Amino acid sequence: xxxxxxxxxxxxxxxxxxIGQWLxxxxxxxxxxETVIIIETDKITSEVEAPATGTLARLLYHxxxxxxxxxxxxxxxxxxxxxxxxxEQEDQDSEQTVIEEKNPVTRQNNRVIATPVAVRLAEAENVxxxxxxxxxxxxxxxxxxxxxEKQNQVKTRVETPATPLARRIAKTESVNLSKVNGxxxxxxxxxxxxxxxVENKPEALSPSYKSAIPGNSINVxxxxxxxxxxxxxxxxxxxxxxxxxxxxxxxxxANRRLMNNVANEVGSDKISLTAYMVKILAACxxxxxxLNASLEEDKxxxxxxxxxGIATALSEGLIVPVIHNADKMTLNEIGKQVTQLSQxxxxxxxxxxxxxxxxxxxxxxxMYGIHSFTSIINPPQSAILSIGAVKRRPIVVDDEDSxxxxxxxxxxxxxxxxIVDGAVAANFLSDLVKRLENPELNIN
Numbered sequence: 001x002x003x004x005x006x007x008x009x010x011x012x013x014x015x016x017x018x019i020g021q022w023l024x025x026x027x028x029x030x031x032x033x034e035t036v037i038i039i040e041t042d043k044i045t046s047e048v049e050a051p052a053t054g055t056l057a058r059l060l061y062h063x064x065x066x067x068x069x070x071x072x073x074x075x076x077x078x079x080x081x082x083x084x085x086x087x088e089q090e091d092q093d094s095e096q097t098v099i100e101e102k103n104p105v106t107r108q109n110n111r112v113i114a115t116p117v118a119v120r121l122a123e124a125e126n127v128x129x130x131x132x133x134x135x136x137x138x139x140x141x142x143x144x145x146x147x148x149e150k151q152n153q154v155k156t157r158v159e160t161p162a163t164p165l166a167r168r169i170a171k172t173e174s175v176n177l178s179k180v181n182g183x184x185x186x187x188x189x190x191x192x193x194x195x196x197x198v199e200n201k202p203e204a205l206s207p208s209y210k211s212a213i214p215g216n217s218i219n220v221x222x223x224x225x226x227x228x229x230x231x232x233x234x235x236x237x238x239x240x241x242x243x244x245x246x247x248x249x250x251x252x253x254a255n256r257r258l259m260n261n262v263a264n265e266v267g268s269d270k271i272s273l274t275a276y277m278v279k280i281l282a283a284c285x286x287x288x289x290x291l292n293a294s295l296e297e298d299k300x301x302x303x304x305x306x307x308x309g310i311a312t313a314l315s316e317g318l319i320v321p322v323i324h325n326a327d328k329m330t331l332n333e334i335g336k337q338v339t340q341l342s343q344x345x346x347x348x349x350x351x352x353x354x355x356x357x358x359x360x361x362x363x364x365x366x367m368y369g370i371h372s373f374t375s376i377i378n379p380p381q382s383a384i385l386s387i388g389a390v391k392r393r394p395i396v397v398d399d400e401d402s403x404x405x406x407x408x409x410x411x412x413x414x415x416x417x418x419i420v421d422g423a424v425a426a427n428f429l430s431d432l433v434k435r436l437e438n439p440e441l442n443i444n
Contacts, residue, residue, distance in 0.1 A: 020063065036056070056074055060074060114132075118143065160189060162194075163191060179197070242413070248406050281432065284428070308322065314345065365389075
């Protein structure tokens, strides 16, 4: 029997994925585990592998089209099978979605009948389905697009064909897609087109909140809603405990300056504070497994890997790229990873691998001059560390009858009290402070 090729669901609330490229065509042989499709969501690009070995047949969705998750996008014929063995083709979008009406109107017993794609488009365009005239027995995507054209409310994605990733980069870089020359099929704007436009534009803009005009209202973006739902759930269901410590970063900073002087002489990349923090934090987490754990029903799972997520701010929200196996990487390797992931995040090129599997998260707002703050735990992790700015100020030095100027930093740990007791969290912070204040020591 032909094996269905299903569009995978990459995220809990993902509804569809954009097919950027088919690497195989109908009739081609594919091996199980071989990459066959390159897809894009509003957050990442990812590779989809063949579920079985055989011949690729009946592509139901094509390049530059969006396919609902869990839908069949193609079939794989096993040895001896032909297209005659394929099941009868059905309209996967034929299922009707019923929208219950709060204010009665005359439409099939006060209900609006629409296809799932029409519902998603209406939500994206902020259109009330009750205002849409249907050309058939249910509202379709074409009905909504016709309505928008008449109301002069067609958005950029209708006026200027573009991939989801291209739209994401354009939004981040404040680029008007109508000014970008599209090189895709039928002039569709690709991600590379926007990147090229930004690179060659003298007045290239950085991410901003220009739409935040007093007196105006804007729709909540999909990413912002996901962040809201996830963190609200975390704060409501996870009992947080917060512990704050102050760290003397003088030796840390002196050591980092020394390494960067050497790096400058040999022409290698400089070490950022975040990269150096990740290196020391990874070593510390190896000795404190409760801070590198997750709660799974009635069991505490201790992660074998130390995968440190770095909260990264985008113009439309927050994303957490992950440094995998940070404890096994050199400082230079971590530094390169931090830089690469930050760049990918800003242009929407993070892959699923880049954002999955985090076991601990750090959030650094020091570059904004923030001294101290608290963060909400990123589930299912057991803790998150908030890092403030390094500030030089006068400090009374222990065991000395003097006041010295030192580089000081505040850190606040938020921990899941169901997993981590206060004393355990305090012991972890004490160890981390010791390692940061004595970076030249190999503390195991």
